[in-house]
Amino acid sequence: xxxxxxxxxxxxxxxxxxxxxxxxxxxxxxxxxxxxxxxxxxxxxxxxxxxxxxxxxxxxxxxxxxxxxxxxxxxxxxxxxxxxxxxxxxxxxxxxxxxxxxxxxxxxxxxxxxxxxxxxxxxxxxxxxxxxxxxxxxxxxxxxxxxxxxxxxxxxxxxxxxxxxxxxxxxxxxxxxxxxxxxxxxxxxxxxxxxxxxxxxxxxxxxxxxxxxxxxxxxxxxxxxxxxxxxxxxxxxxxxxxxxxxxxxxxxxxxxxxxxxxxxxxxxxxxxxxxxxxxxxxxxxxxxxxxxxxxxxxxxxxxxxxxxxxxxxxxxxxxxxxxxxxxxxxxxxxxxxxxxxxxxxxxxxxxxxxxxxxxxxxxxxxxxxxxxxxxxxxxxxxxxxxxxxxxxxxxxxxxxxxxxxxxxxxxxxxxxxxxxxxxxxxxxxxxxxxxxxxxxxxxxxxxxxxxxxxxxxxxxxxxxxxxxxxxxxxxxxxxxxxxxxxxxxxxxxxxxxxxxxxxxxxxxxxxxxxxxxxx
Amino acid sequence: xxxxxxxxxxxxxxxxxxxxxxxxxxxxxxxxxxxxxxxxxxxxxxxxxxxxxxxxxxxxxxxxxxxxxxxxxxxxxxxxxxxxxxxxxxxxxxxxxxxxxxxxxxxxxxxxxxxxxxxxxxxxxxxxxxxxxxxxxxxxxxxxxxxxxxxxxxxxxxxxxxxxxxxxxxxxxxxxxxxxxxxxxxxxxxxxxxxxxxxxxxxxxxxxxxxxxxxxxxxxxxxxxxxxxxxxxxxxxxxxxxxxxxxxxxxxxxxxxxxxxxxxxxxxxxxxxxxxxxxxxxxxxxxxxxxxxxxxxxxxxxxxxxxxxxxxxxxxxxxxxxxxxxxxxxxxxxxx
Numbered sequence: 001x002x003x004x005x006x007x008x009x010x011x012x013x014x015x016x017x018x019x020x021x022x023x024x025x026x027x028x029x030x031x032x033x034x035x036x037x038x039x040x041x042x043x044x045x046x047x048x049x050x051x052x053x054x055x056x057x058x059x060x061x062x063x064x065x066x067x068x069x070x071x072x073x074x075x076x077x078x079x080x081x082x083x084x085x086x087x088x089x090x091x092x093x094x095x096x097x098x099x100x101x102x103x104x105x106x107x108x109x110x111x112x113x114x115x116x117x118x119x120x121x122x123x124x125x126x127x128x129x130x131x132x133x134x135x136x137x138x139x140x141x142x143x144x145x146x147x148x149x150x151x152x153x154x155x156x157x158x159x160x161x162x163x164x165x166x167x168x169x170x171x172x173x174x175x176x177x178x179x180x181x182x183x184x185x186x187x188x189x190x191x192x193x194x195x196x197x198x199x200x201x202x203x204x205x206x207x208x209x210x211x212x213x214x215x216x217x218x219x220x221x222x223x224x225x226x227x228x229x230x231x232x233x234x235x236x237x238x239x240x241x242x243x244x245x246x247x248x249x250x251x252x253x254x255x256x257x258x259x260x261x262x263x264x265x266x267x268x269x270x271x272x273x274x275x276x277x278x279x280x281x282x283x284x285x286x287x288x289x290x291x292x293x294x295x296x297x298x299x300x301x302x303x304x305x306x307x308x309x310x311x312x313x314x315x316x317x318x319x320x321x322x323x324x325x326x327x328x329x330x331x332x333x334x335x336x337x338x339x340x341x342x343x344x345x346x347x348x349x350x351x352x353x354x355x356x357x358x359x360x361x362x363x364x365x366x367x368x369x370x371x372x373x374x375x376x377x378x379x380x381x382x383x384x385x386x387x388x389x390x391x392x393x394x395x396x397x398x399x400x401x402x403x404x405x406x407x408x409x410x411x412x413x414x415x416x417x418x419x420x421x422x423x424x425x426x427x428x429x430x431x432x433x434x435x436x437x438x439x440x441x442x443x444x445x446x447x448x449x450x451x452x453x454x455x456x457x458x459x460x461x462x463x464x465x466x467x468x469x470x471x472x473x474x475x476x477x478x479x480x481x482x483x484x485x486x487x488x489x490x491x492x493x494x495x496x497x498x499x500x501x502x503x504x505x506x507x508x509x510x511x512x513x514x515x516x517x518x519x
Numbered sequence: 520x521x522x523x524x525x526x527x528x529x530x531x532x533x534x535x536x537x538x539x540x541x542x543x544x545x546x547x548x549x550x551x552x553x554x555x556x557x558x559x560x561x562x563x564x565x566x567x568x569x570x571x572x573x574x575x576x577x578x579x580x581x582x583x584x585x586x587x588x589x590x591x592x593x594x595x596x597x598x599x600x601x602x603x604x605x606x607x608x609x610x611x612x613x614x615x616x617x618x619x620x621x622x623x624x625x626x627x628x629x630x631x632x633x634x635x636x637x638x639x640x641x642x643x644x645x646x647x648x649x650x651x652x653x654x655x656x657x658x659x660x661x662x663x664x665x666x667x668x669x670x671x672x673x674x675x676x677x678x679x680x681x682x683x684x685x686x687x688x689x690x691x692x693x694x695x696x697x698x699x700x701x702x703x704x705x706x707x708x709x710x711x712x713x714x715x716x717x718x719x720x721x722x723x724x725x726x727x728x729x730x731x732x733x734x735x736x737x738x739x740x741x742x743x744x745x746x747x748x749x750x751x752x753x754x755x756x757x758x759x760x761x762x763x764x765x766x767x768x769x770x771x772x773x774x775x776x777x778x779x780x781x782x783x784x785x786x787x788x789x790x791x792x793x794x795x796x797x798x799x800x801x802x803x804x805x806x807x808x809x810x811x812x813x814x815x816x817x818x819x820x821x822x823x824x825x826x827x828x829x830x831x832x833x834x835x836x837x838x839x840x841x842x843x844x845x846x847x848x849x850x851x852x853x854x855x
Contacts, residue, residue, distance in 0.1 A: 048758075048759060050755070050758055050759070073763070074763070077761050077762070077763050078761065079761070080758070080759055080760065080761040081759060081760040081761030081762075082761055085759070086759040088752060088755065088756065088759075090752055093751065093752040093753065094752045094753055094755075094756050095753055095756065096753040096756075096757070096771050096775070097753070097775070097849070097850075097851060098774050098775055098848065098849060098850065099771075107760060107762075107770070108760045108761065111760070111761055111762060111766070112761060143850040143851070145850070145851045156756065159756075159760060160759070
């Protein structure tokens with residue numbers, strides 16, 4: 001059993017954890033939920049003894065009566081990977097790209113038991129079989145780049161549980177994965193806890209994930225655990241106001257006006273987009289897609305990674321050429337590259353997922369927001385327009401003189417929306433635009449988007465893997481699978497009573513909080 | 520059901536292997552074609568540059584007092600009166616048959632001259648690079664492991680000095696110490712490979728002088744590559760497995776940091792092959808650099824042309840080898 005007592009961590013004068021008490025029992029799952037920066041990952045790193053060097057630590061992390069915090073580094077190396085295993089959020093980068101998956105799993109056994117390579121590989125084979133990567137489909141000689149994200153997360157789990165640890169810490173293990181893959185990974189983790197009797201600390205921002213899985217839940221805010229208890233009780237009572245807020249935000253759907261019945265704005269007919277693969281084969285990423293978005297309409301496009309939604313988006317924005325079919329905006333044909341007239345480009349704007357990567361850090365906000373003016377020539381009062389756009393997204397006009405690093409993730413996404421708004425487009429493509437945001441911030445941004453749509457008569461193409469968000473903000477949902485649209489209908493209808501088998505699978509895999517818990 | 524899936528998987532794997540062999544063959548073929556094209560472009564470039572350089576070989580050979588008729592006769596004899604395209608075609612035609620031409624000055628085949636000089640330059644470059652790597656790896660790893668601490672600062676200061684010191688000055692210090700004072704090694708000259716022991720000894724000091732700045736550069740590149748690699752997610756995974764910081768560095772970070780190091784080493788080798796001229800002069804070594812330098816000062820243009828082209832070929836070959844080394848290090852590059 002692992003027991004955290006009064007765990008406090010201070011890094012460079014900032015207290016990041018304050019008197020954290022948490023008990024992790026064998027064979028049970030503890031969910032640790034909270035927003036980014038609340039100290040969830042710090043708690044995990046403190047247990048692992050992997051905090052940054054400058055961190056000052058107080059309290060105790062007890063494992064079998066020993067305090068890990070006072071243990072020497074060599075002694076901790078014998079605990080990590082053997083008694084406590086850990087998996088991380090980003091499976092794409094969590095594995096060494098130059099080492100076979102067999103060797104990476106075997107390495108754990110070799111360093112802790114001095115096992116020879118053959119014996120360690122045999123055990124690694126067993127563990128990979130256990131996590132659902134069976135021989136011969138997944139030989140030990142595969143490299144990480146030959147596997148998908150979900151498969152790589154399975155390898156990461158295999159090496160974390162190779163030694164059958166007492167505790168497995170999973171830090172946002174499924175946040176980067178598709179819903180169906182997420183459901184499989186969560187199943188796997190639950191099975192491991194049941195069969196091998198380990199304790200699981202499941203760190204996530206997603207309340208729905210812990211609802212279906214955890215025995216107990218701890219809610220963390222600003223370095224403190226504000227509420228802790230059995231999952232169902234905690235979800236039903238929500239006694240702490242912060243827990244209550246998180247709940248409300250995660251289920252938030254902005255008020256929507258009746259679906260617009262305007263004339264068609266974007267019309268796509270039989271669009272085909274192909275790639276040539278190394279080796280000469282062709283991949284048809286978009287395969288005969290037809291769709292229409294009406295003026296003032298908000299349309300969701302959902303599907304798992306690799307289904308072609310990003311490829312389709314690039315074609316709509318006129319960034320890539322089509323190999324067949326047409327895309328027309330307000331009757332004018334969209335073409336890739338220089339052949340597309342600037343005034344047509346100015347009628348579409350895009351907001352991407354990553355609030356940190358989509359801005360030049362050396363530019364001031366005024367220049368960032370005014371950038372789309374290169375499509376229309378900069379009007380005389382452009383600075384006022386920047387100020388007005390910033391006000392519209394809930395920021396202050398004076399923010400124009402600041403740099404992007406001075407803003408939080410949610411504020412950056414507001415700036416991205418201001419940048420899209422400034423040349424008054426007809427259509428804004430929102431490509432996973434709220435996926436990286438915390439629930440409360442996400443709720444605010446969704447409200448903002450709904451309000452802007454009302455006041456400006458905007459159309460949205462809202463691309464997301466998250467069905468619950470799509471349901472809240474769009475009038476109509478398109479479901480995409482392997483380059484084709486497999487279902488098209490009103491948002492509520494598609495998600496509540498899906499008709500295509502693929503949509504049914506997606507909806508079934510969607511984690512959700514039981515309805516009677518929140519009644 | 521399971522059996523069918525297994526068979527499918529095996530077929531899939533076999534198909535992938537076949538594709539990868541096909542891709543590999545096509546890759547090598549593409550590289551050969553681009554190598555040939557690069558050489559052709561280089562030959563044209565070298566030929567025109569040499570033509571643009573002032574100074575007529577014939578008048579140079581005959582001296583300033585020569586009669587114009589004599590010069591004209593010599594020019595005709597040397598083929599210099601022919602139109603440019605014809606001379607270029609003749610040169611390339613001969614090259615294709617393996618004939619690098621004849622030196623104007625020495626009347627000997629250039630192929631033999633270059634081969635002879637290569638026997639000095641190639642071992643010298645190899646020794647210098649090996650030595651540079653032997654110094655750079657431990658130093659770079661040490662500095663990266665002690666990032667931000669005194670040891671790192673000392674190493675970084677030292678490498679800056681190593682880059683800044685003129686290597687001919689360092690070479691002379693080496694001569695003064697090891698040849699003049701201690702009399703351990705020869706001060707210069709090259710006895711030829713008929714005496715392998717003496718030949719090797721005469722290359723030691725020049726190799727050390729050449730290696731020092733290269734080692735300093737390489738150590739810095741390795742250090743920064745290692746530091747960047749150590750910020751990666753898979754390093755965190757390795758620590759969570761229970762590896763010590765040192766094991767993580769050796770087993771996971773080092774190999775991932777090799778790509779930029781290999782790039783620099785490839786460039787250094789090309790440089791050492793022909794760029795050792797100053798060191799060759801300090802040690803009186805009959806290397807490739809001195810051959811080209813002498814040929815330029817004697818307006819032995821055909822030697823310049825052919826030797827430079829051979830160097831270009833060597834650089835292209837080294838680049839190709841470095842690319843193969845990338846693929847050996849990084850499995851992700853193997854199927855491209």
